[in-house]
Amino acid sequence: MKKLLVSMLLVVVGLVLIACTESYETDGGEVLVIRAWNTEFQDRFRAYYPEYKETKTDGTDLLKDGTVVKWIITPNENNAYQNALDQDLLNQSSAAQNDRIDIFLIEADYALKYVNSQYSLDIKADLGITDAQLSNQYKYTQEIVTSSDGKLKGTSWQATPGLFAYRADIAREVLGTDDPVEVQKAIANWDKFDETAEDMKAAGYNMLAGYDDAYRVFSNNMSKPWVNANNEIEVDQNITRWIEQTKEYTTKGYNKGASLWDSVWQSEQGPSGKTFGFFYSTWGINFTLLGNSLANPDQPAEVGNGLYGEWRVAKGPQSWYWGGTWIVGAKYSDNRTLVKDVMLKLTTDKAIMKKITVDTQDYTNHKAAMLELANDPEFGSAFLGGQNHIKLFVESANAISLDAISPYDQGITETLQAAMKDYFVGTVTLDKAWENFYTNLKVKHPELKEKTS
Amino acid sequence: MEDKKKKKFNNNMYSKWGYIFIAPFFVIYGIFSVIPLAMTIYYSFFEYYFSMGLFPVGPNFIGFANYTELLAGPFWQILGNTFIMWGMGFVPQIVISLLLAVWFTDSRLKLKGLGFFKSVIYMPNLVMASAFSMIFFMLFGQNGPIVKALFDAGIVAENFDIFDTVWGTRAVIGFMNFVMWTGNTTILLMAGIMGIDPTLMEAAEVDGASRSQIFFKITMPLLKPIFIFVLITSMLGGLQMYDVPAILTNQTGSPDNSNLTIMMRLQQYLQNSSNYGMSGAISVLLFIIGGAASLLVFRSLIKNDLVSLDKVGN
């Protein structure tokens, strides 16, 4: 009798232990759940992932082996994407298997938050990706997603060198040439940039579309991050420069009073626009600029349809980068093999990545492939009037540095741009704008403080 | 004799049914409102938020620190904003509603098509506020038809944006509130006017009073209860204003935080850092302000109702 009781007890204890330990399926799941904030990766996935079969009417994709891909897209603004993502990550361990997030995308602006958290998978230790496979990636794309204890937590298909996209027709009229090398001379540094802005205004054009266009060129070149070790806000002199320049431009009419992504900003990229140029990154050319440049979106995208062929790119006054999207595997994912395959195919496979660049002008994260295209005399983008823009960026892509990022960058950028816009337009003084910035930032992130010393 | 029997019938045997019938209401209210309200008040005395949305900080007891931080900050400005936005809609609303109510109930004017006009004026009350705001955002936005027309007519400069101006944005919000609520107020005032005893009017007429004298000295005072009702309910609604300014300004209350309402600030505290401490404190302040305003309505309405409750009950 005693023996029976003891063995029953052991069985019960054993079952309880099994139930309590974190055991979950790590592979073989039927649904791949991907979280993103826009459709850019969705487009790339559907067009270039070899296992992709078709898209069903309810928005999910079907892979060749029968796996269903479920996309959950929440826009980025006002922290909506991070809010939703955080909720899901906090619930991951108790969520139903098919509901678990497998992949989520992150941006440079808040990458550190997830990279240093327990919610991201180590792509080498957990997924089995090797250094050899990653060897052709640009170093900075790996540095940003390396956690403080040295684990690599994500991977990207893009390098995102910043550029200045300009209107060839306006360049011809005002500068006398549309050749990228010559135009670059006119915008080689900020002083020259300001001078050219004056010339543009005299000819009836505006240099930039809005207030936030030049922001990242300045903020990426800060000498230190926004937030220091004491959670104090450090205002770099580049930011002050941006504020001064934008105030001057707004007062003198060198911009059209737009904000990034608003409808004026979009329409200024089209045939009716009077803006000389836009600070963009390589992903933006296909994702946004191309569509906006057409006069008739229903007609094929070719020369003759609006501004197709009239845009060129130049390096601009400083090296910078804009965003970039990283693919992260989520802890508790039940599809590790598939996640690994998606990462390998889309962020390390030379042929696939070369094709992405050829098709979309995106600068992909493969040094060898980019070098090939840069040196290929035949390669040029029809949209950019035949220009080989990859050549322009091979150098600068190597030089991108992400030393000055903090996990709070998205909140700080949104708050600063909103607060300063009031100053640019003349609604408030500069002091009030800064006051609003600190007040509103404290609401978003209670732990951040104004620097008192 | 019969009365006594009736009373007995009612009071003793069936009173327990009263408790049964009202139980669901109170149970659900207890679970979904009373307990959460207690939690709200409780958290307001704590520092409790999620750094970057992921890493919990607290709960640490900090007494009234949240309240002092709030009251030392732009809270009064935000309250003022809320009041201004409400007032800019309510003032035209009450004036026009009164005008319409008087016209619609005036038989001598022999107005036709009243049904149509009433339907049109009431309709915006049922339209989704968020969709309504989206429409106005696009219509009055920088790239929209209204600004384009103003620019073509030479009234505004090139990069003009109504939503860059404090009072322009407030005017649009006030206008939206006006359109959404005038119909409701008109119907209520009409009912009030039609409920006025006609003999009063006739007596005044016989005494030689002019129409405007009748209106100001008899009609208006008799409409006072309805005025108070409309005023208080509108004020309470105004305190909680959220949808319209939130969608219009994309939850920022721009420009210069001048179109930020209390509820919008509350949502902002929850947005990035799930700050239960601060949002709890704001909720309590809202509770106190709403409660103070509601004491007014308590006095005018409840007294009458308690009297009628007694009358009806027996």
Add this chain to the structure above:
Amino acid sequence: MEAQLQPQIKPKPNSFWYQFNIVLQRIVVYTFLILLSFLFLFWMYVLIINATRPSSQIQQSFSALPGTFLFTNFNTMINNTNIRLVEALWNSFFIASLSALLSTYFSALTAYGIHMYHFKLRKIAYVFILIVMIIPSQVATIGLLSILYQFRLTDNYFVLIVPAISSPATFFFMKQYMESVLPFEIVESARVDGSGEIRTFHQIVLPMIKPALAVQFIFSFVGSWNSFFFPAMIIKSPNKRTVPLIISELRQLSNPATFDLGLVYMVIVCAVIPLVVVYFIFSKHIIKGVTLGSIKG
């Protein structure tokens, strides 16, 4: 009170000036009403017109005439797998119907309880509900949200529907209506006939207050349909979104769906117009219902 017009003040004899005065007033009133109607409707007109035009045209110019893009914009919306408006319409409808049902039924139940029965806490209960009606409901939201987040109970419709059982405003309306329509004799004769209390409520009382039930159902439905703040905090899965959430996502400028203005207008049209159409069909009853028994003369 039936629709009693303002008392027939003895008109002055049919003098010319009197008639002229009236006609002048009528012109003024009609002009004002037409202008007001224009103010109240112009936005709807532009909304519908722009939903039929392509995005590029909408940006460039204003047009008083409809365009040819009605079906194109509609198809773009249907095929856009990230907006899923039809799904959202169904979600909203589901939540609003159930909320309205619960709110109306239980408000009637509670109102009947207070109206018909005499129990010790009767007055206190009544006063309590009136106080509840006056306090802003949002104040409990924070506590509720923190509880729900802590226990991982967000992202479901239960939390959006069940609280509708306690709707003080609906209760108040029902109570007022019962006072003028439900005499005690009816219930007492039912008791004499042997009907249980619950049966009496369902079979005798409910049919008698049908107009109030109908009106309050409509108002509850619309209130739930249009609600934004709380659902935005609760709902996280894209396939559970309600219509106001879809609209708020369209307000995000960096959302690629907003690059196509025709699409945006079409979504708003589909979100707003169905309710408007239904409203205009039933407008007379709805307007009458606003004051049904709620304002005493």
